[in-house]
Amino acid sequence: MNDISLRISDLKHQRDAVILAHYYVDGAVQDIADYVGDSYYLSRVAKESPHPVIVYAGVRFMAESAKIMSPEKTILMPDPSASCPMAHMVNEKDILAVRARHEDLTVVCYINSTTLVKAYSDVCVTSSNAVKVVSKLSSRHILFIPDRNLGSYIAGFFPDKSFLFLDGFCPIHNIISANAVRNLLSSYPEAKVLAHPECRREVLELADYVGSTSGIIYEAARSDVSTFIVCTEEGVRHQLMKDNPSKTFHFPVSAPICPDMKKITLDNLAASMEHMSHPIEIDENIRQKALGSLIKMHELAG
C-alpha cells in the first residue's frame, strides 16, 4: 500500500467510515472504495450500512439520496462542487406548471435529480427499475424528469400512456453520436453494442443491449462475445477490464467523460475524512417530502 492508501485506511478506522464509489469515478478511487456500484446499488448499501460515516465518491445527488434515506448518518462529499448538471435542468416550478395542466398525472423523477425536485415528485426511479415502477402506475399521464432520453426510452414500453418531458439530458451520454458508434462498428463489425438509456434514441437503435451501468457490466461478463462497443461514461472501463481481462472494450471517439465524477481524488477523499469536511445537510421538511418519492420507488420496485 502507498502512503495515501495507508492514510485513507487509517482514517476509515478512526472515523468508523465506509467509502462508496460510483463506477464513473477515477479507477484509483474505485480501487480504494469498500463498495463500487451504480446509484441504485449504492443507495441501498448506504441505507443498510452499520457505519455512522459514509464517504460518497460520486456527485451531490447521490450523497443527498443517502442522507434522505439515512438522516442519522454523516454523509461526506470529498468535493462539494461535484454535481450532476442534468439534475439542475428541471426545477419545482416546472413540475407545478405541468401539474396545473393535467389532473391525471404522476410525476416520475429519475434519481439523478435534486432533493427539491424529488420532494415535488410522486415517485423516483433509477435506470434499472424505471420500467417496473412505471408499470405499476395507474395514471394515464406521466411527467418523466429530468432525463428526456431515458424518459422516451421508458415510454416505448407503455404505448397506452401519455408521457411528457422537459428539456433535461445528461451532457455526457447525449454527446455520444450514432455516427461515432457506426464508425466503430465498421472497424469491429463483430462487436456487441452496449448502451445506457441516457443516450439518444438513434444510439439506442444501434444497441444490442440497453441497460443501466450495472446491467452493462453484467451483460459484458455474461456474453460469449469478446469485443464490445460501450456507450456510457468511460470510467466503467475500469470494472469491465477487471472482470473481463481477455475481452476488448471500445468507447466512441467523443470519449464520454463526466468531469464532475472525476473531481473525486484520493487526496480529497482523505482530506474529507481527516477534517470531516463537506457533510450533507438537508432541510428536514424537504427531506421528509423527498423521502416519500424514494420510499414509493422501493415499494413499487420490490
Ligand code: SF4
Ligand atoms: S454522467 Fe451524466 S448523469 Fe452521470 S453525473 Fe455525469 S452528467 Fe450527471
